[in-house]
Amino acid sequence: MKPISLIEFPEYIETARLIIRPCKPGDGIEVHDAIEKSRNELKSWLPFARKEQSVQEVEAGIRDSYGDFIKKTDIRLHIYLKETREFVGSSGFHRIDWEIPKVEIGYWLHSHHTKKGYITEAVEALTSFALHTLSCQRIEIRCDEENTPSRKVPEKLGYVLEAVLQHVAVNEEGKKRNTCIYAVIPNDWSHKNS
Numbered sequence: 001m002k003p004i005s006l007i008e009f010p011e012y013i014e015t016a017r018l019i020i021r022p023c024k025p026g027d028g029i030e031v032h033d034a035i036e037k038s039r040n041e042l043k044s045w046l047p048f049a050r051k052e053q054s055v056q057e058v059e060a061g062i063r064d065s066y067g068d069f070i071k072k073t074d075i076r077l078h079i080y081l082k083e084t085r086e087f088v089g090s091s092g093f094h095r096i097d098w099e100i101p102k103v104e105i106g107y108w109l110h111s112h113h114t115k116k117g118y119i120t121e122a123v124e125a126l127t128s129f130a131l132h133t134l135s136c137q138r139i140e141i142r143c144d145e146e147n148t149p150s151r152k153v154p155e156k157l158g159y160v161l162e163a164v165l166q167h168v169a170v171n172e173e174g175k176k177r178n179t180c181i182y183a184v185i186p187n188d189w190s191h192k193n194s
Contacts, residue, residue: 016121017081017118020077020080020125020126023077027087028062032058034087038108045143074093074094087110089118092105093130100137101135101137102136102138105139107153120156138184139159140181143180144178144180151180158184159183161182164178
């Protein structure tokens, strides 16, 4: 087997409306802008959106993520509209275990681009890529039990709700929150998406 860092990853993954590519140094300005314009919608669910950051801090985080991508310890991906190349959100493969292999898909969307099916389209492509190209044997999506829009994504795509973990997170007011774990394995995906 190749060393993990030598696993081939394409320049981008294309869907009908989207280009999904690894984050790159220099992406900080557009990502910062999207976070700032979406903060009110994101901060209930994502801790990174609760703290204001400068463009330089966001860029530094992207550069750290790019280093993780090179090592293949975490794969942060940015999502763009194919037609205009406008940044619409972020996704990626996280909590990677190459021994199995398995990944978790995470995602967030610029609030100006919600309710258009972009995240579902991106996650469907990433699920297929993880199963067919990375040979993953398990893919998870974790989201807050109360985050209905986020939960709809795995439910639309045929992921199975395996568990609801009680009191594993806190919201911005310090209230304990529950986390849903959705998963798909190769046999389930091929049956539901054939």
